[in-house]
Amino acid sequence: MLAIGDELLSGRTKDRNIGYLAEMMTVAGIDLKEVRIVGDEPHLIADTLNTLRRQYDYVFTSGGIGPTHDDITADAVAAAFSLPIGEHPEAMSRLSAHYVARGLEFTEARRRMARTPEGASLIDNPVSVAPGFRVDNVFVMAGVPNVFQAMLGKVIESLPAGQAIESVAVACPYGEGDIGDPLRALSKLHPGVAIGSYPRFDGERFSTEIVIRSRDKAALDAAASAVSTMLADKASGAPAATPG
Amino acid sequence: MLAIGDELLSGRTKDRNIGYLAEMMTVAGIDLKEVRIVGDEPHLIADTLNTLRRQYDYVFTSGGIGPTHDDITADAVAAAFSLPIGEHPEAMSRLSAHYVARGLEFTEARRRMARTPEGASLIDNPVSVAPGFRVDNVFVMAGVPNVFQAMLGKVIESLPAGQAIESVAVACPYGEGDIGDPLRALSKLHPGVAIGSYPRFDGERFSTEIVIRSRDKAALDAAASAVSTMLADKASGAPAATPG
Structure with a gap:
């Protein structure tokens, strides 16, 4: 994913699209x-996009497709693909109908939202009409979170579904320092799963969430069971919850 | 900045460090x-770090310096710099004192938190002792937000202060489509400032926050005044707030 916008790098806007896309x-x-976040710099956006689209199956972008002078994502995408940019007829017709119906002027700024690289296909925007677009394996979406989410829903419908990764979370009352050694041993015994441990700190004590992930249900269950056994052994043979 | 952790890419954990660092x-x-986010993949972490540390003055990392098997950031940083890794004497003494004082075992897992690339200097952790570290222009910090924030505070104290960018935010009741054209003209007349426009959508109407940024106070004030005049002109000559 590539999130675009000076406001994300200045801290003025806290990104909400990365976590949402990650979950979806x-x-x-x-x-x-x-994931990368870059500012409104045309060359950096284009270079980053070229790196990512060659390296990965899909690239999803957020931000920079509105009507103002700092909305330069469409131009940067066109530059990355060395494609000409122009007003997409279907996008023009949707936007024009939208503004005519509301008695609003279809300003030059608003027309900018119909600009796409040549040959792009549109991504529907059920929230506020102005579409996103797809070029090859790159999906260009809005930065406003509810518009981004609506567009991403349309995009995901259009992609072949992968095999979902299943996960099991095990709450662990011990800090990572207490379970690090047995957990490392355990992860070596279960190579088909990814075992993550995520520390929590409530201001006084550390606890840990242990998350086991796999596409192989049997391997997942075996590892989850081994983690539970390890924690039960620890509870019976060691002092209770300890800080750090 | 480089945020590290599978949990950020799976959506299980929503990053809170990027926005905080951006503001600071x-x-x-x-x-x-x-900003880049990568998972717990040693080669990708090391390669990304090498790209970023050569390209920018400083690199700040979050995550992956705890006591468990998936905490591989220190090793990845050592690999990136082609440095040997070992137990940092001062870190060992801080951690050892911490656990002894609490009657806790200084496990092998906990000793992992003292491992740094050779020659690293420590970043104090006033929250939970286990330090971060600095190698050259790379600052390696924890992923748990309150620990990250405390470490970042220490790091920023140690850096020469830049000239802060000042900003003025102007609330604009019009959507970007209504102000995109005059705003583009205005931004061309004020090259010494960055003018960003950030759309808000309340489910029914768009409004915009216009943010002007500059290190040059006089240029900032001139541009802010021009934006206010533009909005006042619009209010007197055009219909009030409009959708889109």
Whole structure:
């Protein structure tokens, strides 16, 4: 994923699209491998896009497709693909109908939202009409979270579903320091699963959430059971919850 | 910035460090240029780190420095710099004192938190002792948000302050489509400032926050005044707030 916008890098806007996309990809069975955030710099956007689209099956972008001068994503995508950019007829007709119906002027700024690289297909925007677009394996979506979410829903419908990764979360009352050694041993015995441990700190004590992930249900169950056994052994043979 | 962790890419954990760092950098007068998020993959972490540390003045990382098997950031940083990794004496003494004082075993897992690339200097952790570390221009910090924040505070104290970017935000009741044209013209007349427009959508209507940023106070004030005049002109000559 590539999130675009100076406001994300200045801290003025806290991104809400990355976490949402991450969750949706997991549900769809698509591995999210990398996320980058860059500002409104045309060359950096184009270069980053070229790196990502060659490296991964899909690239999803957020931000920079509105009507103002700092909305430069469409131009950067066109530059990345060395494609000409122009007003997409279907996007023009949707936007024009939208503004005519509301008695609003179809300004030059608004027309900018119909600009796509040549040959792009549109991504429907059920929230506010102005569409996103797809070029090859790159999906260009809005940055406003509810518009991004609506567009992403349309995109995911259009993709072949992967095999979803299943996961089991085990709450662990011990800090990572207490379970690190047995958990490392256990993860070596279960190579078909990914075992993650995520520390929580409530201001006084650490606890841990242990998450086991796999596409192989049997391997997942075996590893989850081994983790539970390890924690039960620890509870019976060791002092209770300890800090750090 | 480089945020590290499978849990960020699966959506299980929503990152809270990127936005925080972005805000702190703005306050400190340091331009945040790019953020990447990668999973717990040693080669990808090392390669990404090498790209970023050569490209930018500083790199800040979050995550992967705890005591468990999936905490591989220290090893990845050592690999990136081609440095040997070992137990840092000062980190060992801090951690050992911490666990002894609490009557806890200084397990092998906990000793992992003292491992740093050779020559690293420590970043204090006032929250939970286990330190972060600095190698050259790379600052390696924890992923747990309150620990990350405490470490980042220490790091920023140690850096030469840049000239802070000042900003003025102007609330605009019009959608971007209504102000895109005049705003583009205005931004061309004020090249010394960055003018961003950030759409808001309340489910029914768009409005816009216009943010003007500059290190040059006089240029900032001139541009802010021009934006206000543009909006006042619009209010007197055009219909009030409109959707889209």
